[in-house]
Amino acid sequence: MDLSEQIIGSLDKKAREAAGNASTALDNSKDAEGKSTDALDKAGKSQDKANAVGIKADALDSKLQTANSQLEAVDNKRAELQTSLENLAICNAPRVIPQWYKGKEGFADPLKPFARQAIVEFIVEPEPLRAAGSVEGALKEAGWTVKSIPLFSPSDWEKVPDGVEVHAYELPPPNPKQMDNWYSLMASARESEKAADKVVDFLQSYHWEAKRTWLLSPKTIPPDSVDITIGLYPANTFVVPRREGFRRGCH
Secondary structure, three states: OOHHHHHHHHHHHHHHHHHHHHHHHHHHHHHHHHHHHHHHHHHHHHHHHHHHHHHHHHHHHHHHHHHHHHHHHHHHHHHHHHHHHHHHHHHOOOOOOOOOEEOOEEOOHHHHHHOOEEEEEEEOOHHHHHHHHHHHHHHHHOOOEEEEEEEOOHHHHOOOOOOEEEEEOOOOOOOHHHHHHHHHHHHHHHHHHHHHHHHHHHHHOOOOOEEEOOOOOOOOOOOOEEEEEEOOOOOOOOOOOOOOOOOOOOO
16 A cells, blocks of 8 residues: 555544544534424523512512501501590599509698688589599698688589689789789789699599689689589490490380
8 A cells, every 4th residue: 555545544544533522512502402492492491480479579578568458457446446445534534633642752742832822612512522532632731721622512513513623812903002012912913823724733633624714703712722623424425336226224
């Protein structure tokens, strides 16, 4: 065999090897393409599942928000009901002032710095009578001097409003001939007003219906005094909404 035949034979062998390698590479490429297609299919399915999970999560979040809104509405209704019940209990609580002591502290301490004379007028009915006794007990405990004036006549009751009214000493018009005395009365009026305001605060702290008013009648209050008028227990109307088939009371 000459040299040219050897060269041709060698080239032919290399060509067949290259063709074989190319065929193998093509097969590998097709296999990789198939695997890539499978991976894409799986990725697509995974994405679909992820989308489905996202949709369910959004639906659950919406339901959760709805549930939270309903729960908040229930809490608001409960708070309203609790407030209504507390107000109803306060409005129907008896007018009494509990006596308590803790060490050197006592229930009447807020009134002690304003001790003076108090004129307590009250309607002679069981409940106002008890309320007047409770007020008198607190004032005396605080060092006040108390003068009680029971009102027996129904004609006097008509002039007394419900609840409690507190009046301070009212300063008379100035008298040019008695200016020194008038200045003293002016100081008494200021102190009486402070004491009257404190009595109102004290009674309101126990949820009594009490207010500061000014005298509209010829009645006068001595200097450095406070007038406390106790009327009937304030009327509180409770209305029950009418419902179909609802009956209350006796036949």
